């Protein structure tokens with residue numbers, strides 16, 4: 304049976320919600336927005352496994368009112384509460400519960416829906432097991448007597464116990480369809496789009512001087528860090544003179560291109576990006592089939608359907 308559903312991640316600011324989401328979601332959903340319109344709310348990310356699919360809902364403005372003990376919750380956040388099949392409430396395991404946590408627990412209990420209480424940042428308590436146990440007991444009290452809850456300790460930063468969370472969430476989702484195609488946004492697609500953005504910035508800044516003689520190769524696209532994507536890209540040009548133009552006075556041109564491209568990629572992936580650009584001369588690259596293929600560009604004449 305395939306399970307799927309909508310999940311809202313709740314919790315106070317700074318507990319690690321974004322870090323957790325970025326870690327869980329191998330695919331950034333930003334560029335599949337046409338599909339995302341099938342639901343009413345903004346989608347923050349999708350996790351697909353063999354057993355099911357988790358669609359994370361955005362809950363803007365939910366954590367903020369909690370600081371003021373819930374005097375106000377935005378309509379959108381309330382709607383996310385209603386639409387969610389399940390909640391993930393994230394707390395910082397190194398801190399005891401606060402009034403905000405008690406308040407959000409009440410809101411969740413009122414829905415009757417299942418909640419997974421995530422004690423995040425367990426890595427900060429490595430040598431303080433007693434503290435962790437003490438806080439676990441205090442957090443457990445928030446859902447005492449409420450049958451639809453469980454607790455998972457993990458570290459969004461180190462990745463510890465993350466797969467347990469994914470499995471636990473899917474186990475509690477209803478039977479359902481795959482809302483998003485599994486291959487919606489693959490790493491490969493992100494690479495291609497990043498290359499397209501960089502190429503666009505080159506053309507934008509150099510205009511007719513570098514007409515269509517630049518190719519962008521993504522040498523590495525490293526997502527192993529939780530809060531940073533490292534991209535190494537090479538700009539290939541036909542002639543040495545073009546290399547000079549691309550680099551510009553004291554590197555000013557390549558710097559501008561890099562900044563513009565990085566900012567746009569960051570917006571797309573909703574994450575910090577480190578972008579390194581290199582310029583290399585490769586004569587007649589447009590006629591080099593092997594080279595084109597290595598960039599993921601099929602040579603014009605030999606385009607095969609596979």
Ligand code: GDP
Pocket residue numbers: 314315316317318319320321322323423424425426427457458459460461530
């Ligand atoms: P949010 O406000 O709930 O979205 O929290 P963020 O994801 O922005 O994280 C707040 C801070 O906590 C950042 O500096 C993170 O790097 C850090 N953080 C998040 N998860 C962990 C974790 O598991 N362990 C540690 N040590 N730090 C974490």
Ligand code: MG
Pocket residue numbers: 320321322
């Ligand atoms: Mg955040």
